Amino acid sequence: ILNVEQSPQSLHVQEGDSTNFTCSFPSSNFYALHWYRWETAKSPEALFVMTLNGDEKKKGRISATLNTKEGYSYLYIKGSQPEDSATYLCAFQNNNDMRFGAGTRLTVKP
Amino acid sequence: DSGVTQTPKHLITATGQRVTLRCSPRSGDLSVYWYQQSLDQGLQFLIQYYNGEERAKGNILERFSAQQFPDLHSELNLSSLELGDSALYFCASSVSGQRADTQYFGPGTRLTVL
Numbered sequence: 001i002l003n004v005e006q007s008p009q010s011l012h013v014q015e016g017d018s019t020n021f022t023c024s025f026p027s028s029n030f031y032a033l034h035w036y037r038w039e040t041a042k043s044p045e046a047l048f049v050m051t052l053n054g055d056e057k058k059k060g061r062i063s064a065t066l067n068t069k070e071g072y073s074y075l076y077i078k079g080s081q082p083e084d085s086a087t088y089l090c091a092f093q094n095n096n097d098m099r100f101g102a103g104t105r106l107t108v109k110p
Numbered sequence: 111d112s113g114v115t116q117t118p119k120h121l122i123t124a125t126g127q128r129v130t131l132r133c134s135p136r137s138g139d140l141s142v143y144w145y146q147q148s149l150d151q152g153l154q155f156l157i158q159y160y161n162g163e164e165r166a167k168g169n170i171l172e173r174f175s176a177q178q179f180p181d182l183h184s185e186l187n188l189s190s191l192e193l194g195d196s197a198l199y200f201c202a203s204s205v206s207g208q209r210a211d212t213q214y215f216g217p218g219t220r221l222t223v224l
Contacts, residue, residue, distance in 0.1 A: 032210040043215040051210045096166050098155040
């Protein structure tokens with residue numbers, strides 16, 4: 001069973017706070033881990049794709065790390081802004097399937 | 111705008127019917143993916159095509175089928191529709207068939223089965 005778990009389910013932070021979320025996935029048959037940003041009424045937007053244990057990716061104030069041996073990835077947002085409010089989805093990919101977590105819904109209050 | 115287009119935007123139909131959803135990938139992308147977003151199941155991968163050939167198959171029902179045409183657009187066919195098939199169907203595309211490619215999502219087709 002390919003269970004992908006994300007925590008927390010939701011998060012409310014103040015503008016300027018830094019925050020992080022967790023994505024847990026099976027550590028066997030790993031191929032890639034995807035992070036998406038999904039705003040309400042829009043479609044998912046790719047943030048990162050990571051494939052190697054120890055990978056770290058960064059895009060502006062958002063960064064992600066990957067540990068394939070223990071099966072987790074962290075997404076960090078530094079200095080959250082109201083426009084960061086969205087659902088952040090991770091997806092685990094093996095050789096023939098792709099499974100999404102339920103997402104972490106982030107709300108950044110001005 | 112990701113460059114991926116999907117038609118129609120909305121579709122309302124009755125149980126037992128058959129519908130076809132269409133997706134045009136970004137210019138130059140060879141791979142197309144289909145996903146289903148339902149309220150109780152979250153986002154689920156259905157199927158991937160690469161350059162006209164099926165590449166990976168996820169949680170796709172036997173009543174559903176897809177194909178990718180020589181011009182690389184793709185269609186998802188849903189038949190014998192049930193109430194539970196009501197969902198948002200996304201198409202995504204990527205440059206190649208590599209599984210670690212960045213996928214670009216279209217705006218989705220919202221299907222309502224009455």
